[in-house]
Amino acid sequence: MKIHIKNGRVIDPMNARDEVADVFVAAGKIVAIGHAPADFHANRTLDASGLIVCPGLVDLSVRLREPGYEYKATLESEMLAAAAGGITSLACPPDTDPPLDEPGLVEMLKFRARNLPGPRVYPIGALTEKLDGKMLTEMAELTEAGCRAFTQADAPLTDTLVLLRAMEYAATFDFSLWLRPQDVALARGGVAHDGAVASRLGLPGIPALAETVALATILQLARATGARVHLARLSTRDGIAMVRAAKAQGLAVTSDVAINHVHLSENDLVGFDSHFHLVPPLRGLRDRDAIREALRDGSIDALCSDHTPVDEDEKQVPFGESAPGASGVELLLPLTLKWAREMGVPLMQAIDLISWKPAQILGVPGGNLAVGSSADICLFDETAEWIVTPKALSSQGNNTPFLNQPMQGRVRYTLIDGHLDFEAAH
Amino acid sequence: MNLQLTPDGKLHHLLTLDGLPRAILTQILDTAESFMDVGEREVKKVPLLRGKSIFNLFFEPSTRTRTTFEIAAKRLSADVVNLNIATSSQSKGEAILDTVDNLSAMNADMFIVRHSQSGAAHFIARHVAPHISVVNAGDGRHAHPTQGLLDMFTIRRYKGAFHNLTVAIVGDVLHSRVARSQIHALTTLGVPEVRVIGPKTLLPTGVEQMGVKVFHDMENGLKDCDVIIMLRLQNERMKGALLPSAQEYFKFFGLTPDKLALAKPDAIVMHPGPMNRGVEIDSEVADGPQSVILPQVTYGIAVRMAVMALLAGGTA
Numbered sequence: 016m017k018i019h020i021k022n023g024r025v026i027d028p029m030n031a032r033d034e035v036a037d038v039f040v041a042a043g044k045i046v047a048i049g050h051a052p053a054d055f056h057a058n059r060t061l062d063a064s065g066l067i068v069c070p071g072l073v074d075l076s077v078r079l080r081e082p083g084y085e086y087k088a089t090l091e092s093e094m095l096a097a098a099a100g101g102i103t104s105l106a107c108p109p110d111t112d113p114p115l116d117e118p119g120l121v122e123m124l125k126f127r128a129r130n131l132p133g134p135r136v137y138p139i140g141a142l143t144e145k146l147d148g149k150m151l152t153e154m155a156e157l158t159e160a161g162c163r164a165f166t167q168a169d170a171p172l173t174d175t176l177v178l179l180r181a182m183e184y185a186a187t188f189d190f191s192l193w194l195r196p197q198d199v200a201l202a203r204g205g206v207a208h209d210g211a212v213a214s215r216l217g218l219p220g221i222p223a224l225a226e227t228v229a230l231a232t233i234l235q236l237a238r239a240t241g242a243r244v245h246l247a248r249l250s251t252r253d254g255i256a257m258v259r260a261a262k263a264q265g266l267a268v269t270s271d272v273a274i275n276h277v278h279l280s281e282n283d284l285v286g287f288d289s290h291f292h293l294v295p296p297l298r299g300l301r302d303r304d305a306i307r308e309a310l311r312d313g314s315i316d317a318l319c320s321d322h323t324p325v326d327e328d329e330k331q332v333p334f335g336e337s338a339p340g341a342s343g344v345e346l347l348l349p350l351t352l353k354w355a356r357e358m359g360v361p362l363m364q365a366i367d368l369i370s371w372k373p374a375q376i377l378g379v380p381g382g383n384l385a386v387g388s389s390a391d392i393c394l395f396d397e398t399a400e401w402i403v404t405p406k407a408l409s410s411q412g413n414n415t416p417f418l419n420q421p422m423q424g425r426v427r428y429t430l431i432d433g434h435l436d437f438e439a440a441h
Numbered sequence: 442m443n444l445q446l447t448p449d450g451k452l453h454h455l456l457t458l459d460g461l462p463r464a465i466l467t468q469i470l471d472t473a474e475s476f477m478d479v480g481e482r483e484v485k486k487v488p489l490l491r492g493k494s495i496f497n498l499f500f501e502p503s504t505r506t507r508t509t510f511e512i513a514a515k516r517l518s519a520d521v522v523n524l525n526i527a528t529s530s531q532s533k534g535e536a537i538l539d540t541v542d543n544l545s546a547m548n549a550d551m552f553i554v555r556h557s558q559s560g561a562a563h564f565i566a567r568h569v570a571p572h573i574s575v576v577n578a579g580d581g582r583h584a585h586p587t588q589g590l591l592d593m594f595t596i597r598r599y600k601g602a603f604h605n606l607t608v609a610i611v612g613d614v615l616h617s618r619v620a621r622s623q624i625h626a627l628t629t630l631g632v633p634e635v636r637v638i639g640p641k642t643l644l645p646t647g648v649e650q651m652g653v654k655v656f657h658d659m660e661n662g663l664k665d666c667d668v669i670i671m672l673r674l675q676n677e678r679m680k681g682a683l684l685p686s687a688q689e690y691f692k693f694f695g696l697t698p699d700k701l702a703l704a705k706p707d708a709i710v711m712h713p714g715p716m717n718r719g720v721e722i723d724s725e726v727a728d729g730p731q732s733v734i735l736p737q738v739t740y741g742i743a744v745r746m747a748v749m750a751l752l753a754g755g756t757a
Contacts, residue, residue, distance in 0.1 A: 211647035215459065217559040217582030217618060220646060286444070287560030331538055333558035335581065 016058050016433060017041045019051070023063025023394060027070060028367035029383035038068055040390040043433035048386060059435070061428055063394055069366045071103025071134075071391035071431060073373040073382050075271050075319040076247070077344055079136070081124065083112025088324035088411035090124075093344070094133025096410035098437040100320070100344040101393035101426040104374065104381045105134045109141040110168035116141035116152045118160035125161050132436045135391075137163045137377055139193060142181055146170035151181055154190050163377050164245065166193040169294055173199050175232060182242035191243040191378070194233055196254065197295065201225035206335045208298040212281040218335060221296050223251040230254050234261050237268060245376055246270040248321060250295040252305035259314040269376050270314075272306050273321035274350045275341055279303070279416060289330045289337035290416045293321075310368060311358055317373040320347040324412020342412035346403065348395060349422040356423075362397070390433040399425040444566055454566045454575040455748055457584040458625040466629055470594050472747035473740070479516055480742060489754045490519035493550040497523045498565075499578070500537070500556040505714060506578050506588075509738070510553045513745035519550075519753070541565055549573055551753050559583035559618075574752040582616050588713055589622030591744040593630060595737050596668055599709050603630040609662055609704075610653075611638045612672035612694060612721050615645050619713045620672055628652040638662035639694060642683045659693070659700045666704040670711045671696050671722050679720065687720045697723045701731065709733045 020038040025048060027033075032048075039047040039055055046052055077097060080088040097105055107124070109115035115124065121138045128136035140162030144150040148171055157165070165185065172178055185192050202225040207213040209220025230246070234257065237244040249255055249272050258270050275293055280303045283291045291297060309315040323340025330337050343350075347369060355365035374382025381391045403420050405413040429437035445454040445461070452465055479487055495514045497507050507523060514521040526540060537556075544552070551574045554562045559581030566575040579585040593603075600606055608627055614620045614637050627635045628651070637648060638656045649655055656662030663669060679687040696710065710722075710732045718724045727734060 209646050211650040214645035214647050215621070215651060217580075217584070217621060219582075222646070287563045328536065331536070333537070333556065333561040333564045333580075335558045335560070 017055060018430065018433065018435070019055070019057035019060040020063050020068055020392070020394065021060055023066045023068035025068045025384065026363055026366055027384035028363050029070075029371045030385060032384070033363055038384070038392065040392070040430065040433050043390055045384060045386050045388055045390050048384065061394065066394045066396055066427055067362070069393050069395070070370040070382050070384050071393045071429060072101045072347060072369045073377060073379070074102045074105045074322070074344060074347060074369070075317055075373050075376060076273070077102070077105040077107055077320060077322040078110070078324065079107050080324060081111060081127065082120065087326045090127055091131055092409065092411040093322070093324065094128065094131050094136070096408065097344040098133045098429045098431065099409045099426060100346070101348050101395060101429050102134050102344055103391035103393065103429065103431045104137065104377070104379055106137045106139050106163060106377055108139050108166060108168040110146060110170060114141045114146045115139070115162070116144050116146070118153070118156045121157060121160040121162055132434070134431060135379070135381070137161070137379060139163060140165045142167050142192065143172065143177065148172040148174060148177060151177075151184060154185065155188060158188075158190060163379065164191040164193050166247070167195075169195060171199040178232070179236050179240070182236050182240040182244070186240045186242040189243065191245060193245045193247050195247040195295070196226050196229035196233055196249070198225045198229040201228060205296070206292060207284055208281045208296040210281050210299050212284055216284060216287065218284070223253055223298065223302070226251045226254045226295065227257060230257050234266065234268070238266060244268050248273050248295055249306070249315065250276055250298050250302060252302045255305050255309045255314060259309070262314065269316045271317040271319050271373070271376070272310070272315050274318050274343060274347050275321070275416060276303065276306055277310065277318070277354050278350060283416065284334070287334045288416070289332065289334050290341065290414055290418060292334055292337045292339045293341055294339040307354060307358060310354065311360055317376055318347070318351055318368045319373065320344050322410070324410055325414045327413065330414050341415050342408065342410045343415065345408050345410060346415060346417055346422065348393075348426060349424040350417075352397065352424040390430050392430040393426060394428040395424060395426045397424050399423070401425055444563060452751055455586050455752065456562045456566055456575065456577045458586045458589050458622050458629065459584070461629065463629050463631070466590070466593065466626060469590055469744065469747050469751060470597060472751060473594055473743040476743040476746045479746070480739070485516050486518055487516065488518045489750050490514070490517040493519045493753050494548060495519045495521050495551045495553065495749065496544050496549050497521065498526060498540070498544070498552050498554045499524065500526045500554070500561070501579070503555055503579070506555065509741045510578060510745055513742050514749060516742070517746055517749055519749070537561070537565065538568055541569060545570055545573060551576065551749065553578050555579045557581055576748060576752065579618055582618050583621065585618040585622050587741070587745050587748055588619050589626045590748070591737060591741040592623055592670065592711060592713070593626045594740045594744050595711060595733055596709075598736075598740070599733060600667060603627070603632045606632050606667045607634040607636070607665055608632055608668040608670065609636040609638055609666045610670045610672065611659070611662070611696065613643045613674050613678060614639055614648060614672065615643045616675065616678065617672050621651075623670060624651050624653055636662055636666070640684065660703060663700060663703040666708050668709055668711065669696065669701070669704055673713060673715065674717055674721050691720055695719070695721055695723060696726050698725050698729070701726055711737060714738070
């Protein structure tokens with residue numbers, strides 16, 4: 016299959032390219048940008064006039080809900096949704112049922128995913144058996160099976176000695192640990208940011224301290240062990256300041272935030288709408304503003320959707336009883352563009368946060384448009400306006416705080432490995 | 442919160458006092474005043490809500506609040522059905538919305554809802570048919586608006602007005618839906634100084650942003666107060682990480698005659714009940730001349746009649 020992507024604005028952060036050019040794809044690879052190679056006869060020509068042609072997006076947290084939670088979403092539905100969101104590679108956290116804590120489960124997931132259209136799926140292995148925070152998993156075996164890193168996802172790890180040992184062991188083999196900083200005891204029972212809004216609404220709080228106290232421990236252990244640590248889903252101004260300081264001191268940590276936290280805050284909880292029940296909780300405006308600034312200045316390295324499809328019944332209950340999380344693969348791009356517009360950030364820098372940078376954190380190919388690399392490409396219309404409705408979303412999870420909100424920017428085509436895995440209906 | 446008002450600004454649900462205009466609070470208090478004599482008549486009934494079906498939907502056990510709502514509804518001639526869901530269908534795993542839909546199908550006009558989760562009344566109000574009104578009878582730590590209103594009614598009866606008062610709310614504000622509703626009502630009605638008094642473990646983060654002054658000792662906090670509202674301390678919170686013991690709590694935050702003497706000589710003492718004598722309040726104070734705790738209960742019926750009459754019957 017040869018594809019000629021004609022007349023698009025090609026933006027490739029890794030190669031610092033931003034120009035109107037044609038892209039030529041053959042045998043799953045980008046074979047040329049600019050002029051067609053000799054004897055190139057396209058099977059398909061995509062008119063990209065007025066569209067942005069960028070690297071396929073790389074999402075660091077997409078819950079595919081398999082195995083175990085097929086009633087919330089299936090691999091088919093969520094991979095299709097991810098492709099519709101322009102995503103060509105995704106990391107899948109291990110909080111499935113059973114958790115991804117042994118090689119057989121990882122291989123099965125990879126096998127299932129490989130046989131479906133949609134993004135490349137990179138499982139993140141469970142750091143401890145059953146994610147119970149006690150026994151380390153067979154990280155080397157899991158790595159061989161295809162795990163790119165290890166994490167507890169949102170499961171608690173209360174025993175600091177286990178965390179120390181995990182870092183020492185991971186450092187031995189240079190495995191990467193993805194940790195979401197949250198002190199279990201300080202967060203216990205909480206469902207919202209411990210601040211003026213939760214106090215007014217009478218919602219049990221999770222203080223910012225839950226993040227910073229855990230972060231202090233993680234950073235100290237990372238310093239001591241030399242483990243490769245990625246800090247997932249930061250949410251507080253103070254936490255971001257700690258990460259910025261640690262980086263300035265030369266500690267090689269990376270970090271990400273979820274796209275919802277770039278736009279929303281505790282103030283959105285006022286109507287008790289359970290779609291705003293997220294993990295970590297939506298925090299104060301000053302936290303949100305710190306996140307927006309840290310993305311601009313590079314203190315935070317990547318944006319992810321933290322896609323969490325939830326069964327409708329689990330949201331149709333009072334706020335505190337609802338399952339946390341939001342569906343987001345199809346909103347990652349438009350919400351990133353929204354941030355860039357509002358902050359006056361160049362498109363190149365915005366795309367970098369959802370393609371090349373996360374590809375580096377995940378340690379996988381992709382996230383760029385170099386000639387000779389796999390043709391993982393996203394074509395989107397920067398100005399297309401649409402409304403977030405269940406019908407407009409491919410995900411099985413309609414749980415998003417942005418329901419019925421207008422979006423600007425929509426994916427038109429997604430190529431994965433040179434295949435047109437998604438094509439928007441016109 | 443617009444959810445509880447109709448487009449033309451009338452009360453449709455009563456979910457919280459947060460954000461309700463002063464005119465509506467005053468209208469409820471005035472209406473309650475007009476119902477005060479009904480309880481003293483030989484036939485304690487008015488026909489305002491004849492033919493209306495009111496469901497007491499209690500997802501959390503309660504005797505006192507449920508009873509006063511029941512009496513209030515019956516005095517308005519409504520048909521009342523009590524459902525203690527804490528002990529019935531919820532334990533069979535029925536979803537709240539299924540319960541609500543089933544009762545709506547029985548032509549309910551009003552739900553009186555109590556639930557352990559903050560926001561539960563909002564949740565139900567958002568899902569019921571447009572002709573059904575929801576009254577929040579307590580949701581988690583969030584709100585207990587009829588209690589807040591009956592407390593305002595009590596204060597107005599004894600003090601005449603709000604604009605010249607200093608009111609102290611003492612105790613476990615953190616877990617108290619009553620305190621939150623009182624604070625919103627007091628600030629809306631123009632009380633110039635609302636104080637909360639308690640140890641740091643029992644005051645919510647950022648409580649001062651609700652328009653109150655924070656005190657951690659009774660000596661300064663009670664000084665020159667016109668109204669003292671004592672909050673109930675739940676048994677399970679008397680000993681643990683929040684407080685070392687009920688004894689120590691009583692020593693510092695229990696209302697004794699000595700501490701009461703710090704307030705104005707004509708200060709009134711209130712408590713939403715049920716009281717823990719010897720924990721938050723000394724019996725001598727609870728039963729003393731400045732206590733208005735029993736009148737609060739009486740007024741509660743008139744206030745709940747007023748709320749139901751305004752919601753279901755239009756103007757009373």
